[in-house]
Amino acid sequence: MNPKSKTNLIMMMYYLNQLGRIRMADFTLEMKEILEINSHEEILIFIQNNYSLRLKQDHFPRFNLYNFVEYYINEFSVENKETDFLLNFLEMLFNFTQNAGASTKEFLKYWDEEASSYTIQASENIDAVQIMTIHKAKGLEFPIVFIPMMNKNRDAEFTNWFETSQDTALKSVNINQFNKNLEVYDEEIEKFNKQNSYKNLVDRLCLQYVATTRPVEQLFFYIQKANKTSNNLELLEFLQSKNTENLDEFDLYEVNPELLKKYSKEKTSSFKTKDIRVLKNISENTTSIKIATPSKNYQVRNEKVRIGVFVHELLSQINTAKDIAKVVECYILEGQITIEESEAIQLELEKILETHADFFDERWEVINEKDIMITENGESRVYRPDRILKSDEGYIIVDFKTGEESAKNERQIENYKNILESLGKKVLKTQLIYL
Numbered sequence: 424m425n426p427k428s429k430t431n432l433i434m435m436m437y438y439l440n441q442l443g444r445i446r447m448a449d450f451t452l453e454m455k456e457i458l459e460i461n462s463h464e465e466i467l468i469f470i471q472n473n474y475s476l477r478l479k480q481d482h483f484p485r486f487n488l489y490n491f492v493e494y495y496i497n498e499f500s501v502e503n504k505e506t507d508f509l510l511n512f513l514e515m516l517f518n519f520t521q522n523a524g525a526s527t528k529e530f531l532k533y534w535d536e537e538a539s540s541y542t543i544q545a546s547e548n549i550d551a552v553q554i555m556t557i558h559k560a561k562g563l564e565f566p567i568v569f570i571p572m573m574n575k576n577r578d579a580e581f582t583n584w585f586e587t588s589q590d591t592a593l594k595s596v597n598i599n600q601f602n603k604n605l606e607v608y609d610e611e612i613e614k615f616n617k618q619n620s621y622k623n624l625v626d627r628l629c630l631q632y633v634a635t636t637r638p639v640e641q642l643f644f645y646i647q648k649a650n651k652t653s654n655n656l657e658l659l660e661f662l663q664s665k666n667t668e669n670l671d672e673f674d675l676y677e678v679n680p681e682l683l684k685k686y687s688k689e690k691t692s693s694f695k696t697k698d699i700r701v702l703k704n705i706s707e708n709t710t711s712i713k714i715a716t717p718s719k720n721y722q723v724r725n726e727k728v729r730i731g732v733f734v735h736e737l738l739s740q741i742n743t744a745k746d747i748a749k750v751v752e753c754y755i756l757e758g759q760i761t762i763e764e765s766e767a768i769q770l771e772l773e774k775i776l777e778t779h780a781d782f783f784d785e786r787w788e789v790i791n792e793k794d795i796m797i798t799e800n801g802e803s804r805v806y807r808p809d810r811i812l813k814s815d816e817g818y819i820i821v822d823f824k825t826g827e828e829s830a831k832n833e834r835q836i837e838n839y840k841n842i843l844e845s846l847g848k849k850v851l852k853t854q855l856i857y858l
Contacts, residue, residue: 424527427463436470444501445474487756488527489513489520511543557634568638574647574659578623579616631658641683731825731858733760734771738823739809742789744776771858779856782821787812797842808839817849825858 425431433454440447447453460466467478480494493516496509515538519525545551553565635642635658646662649655666673733754740750751769754760760768776783790811797804810821820843822836832855840850 424531429458432457432466439474439476439499442499442501442504444499445476447474487520488525488530489517490756491527492516507543507545511541515541557630560637561633563637564639565637566639567641567643569643569645570634571645572634572647572656572658574649574656576624576627576656578620578627580623628657631656730764730767730771733764733768734775734858735823735825737768737772738775739792741772741776741783742787742791743783743785744773747772747776775856775858779821779854782810782812782819782854782856787814787819789813795842795846797845806839806842808836811843817851818843819851820853821856822854823856823858828855828857 436445436447436454436457437450439445440450457466457469460469470476470478477498480491493513496513500509516530519530519533519538552569635644644658644662646656646659649659649663662675665675737750737754741747747769751760751765751772755762755765790813792807792809793811795806795808797806808820809823812819812821820836820839822832822839824832836853836855840853843850
């Protein structure tokens, strides 16, 4: 969005250097040399020559957002680095580009507000460590569990509602624990503190139970040692009762090499995700990209008729001459027409708009291919003019036709005129345009 931003350039080079995609022996000195180059184009050439990093998409048509980003992922990627994250990022990007108006600006906004917090779902077949909260682990089991815990209870830390029944104006107030000194003077305060502390104690005991009953084979427990200010956990007191020699590390149960082996109850078939060695393909070029064109029954027609059909279709999406390039490019990206065909189609569209410039002027409110439903004698019919131009003075009806001129076409557009007039609209003119 801001290709001349020096800050973004520095950050990009820094991360690529840290990742190992490029090699900068002295980052500060080499970046100073890059920043002293005034021309943006010269910076791109310098980076390509010195770091084999192509920041400019040469020899490619103007891609849509997905292809644009995918190009740089291929360019920046490093073998065996973050492959799962990159593939999931591309999937998220593809889903975003299915929405209308999927521009770079809109995607960056979407990334900042929502997408940057996405997580990936890793396969359970991967031999790796899962990190989760104790709450999330409830009901699950694992062969081996590692539990790190702070040796501290927070029973006295709560916020709850204290009833003020004697005060009619204020029924209850949300407060933290009362100071213990006040318990001597007020039984209600003492009861309030003890009830809420006990609730926290029960929750804490349940949490320790869940944490220590997840492993099937082995449990490795890490907990802080006791000190004078700690509110020690019951687990620590249990471990101290077993640690008679006051060791920093000890085994509560018998340990030998056989017991430490990982066992499975039964053999089950499983799928293994094959690693993708690299996303980067240096030899890839435009010749390796083939676009399949949907037939739409066009392939059986001669080329002239095919071009004519597409010209007719594209005219329904063009209001003024400014829309031609954008609409044609969209059809190229969707694979409906080739780049070679697009040149002939664009020339034909420009010729039509130049010949009939009055019907493509910006002063008109354009209604393209909208249905008009008319009910007569209990029977409904739908009519669909190619183009209706609306102004304060009235309406103009334009219909595009392929092939030779015919009386049938004249009758059809005259019928459109009669329908609009029956609806109380003033029709200034009708026009048939043969493609």
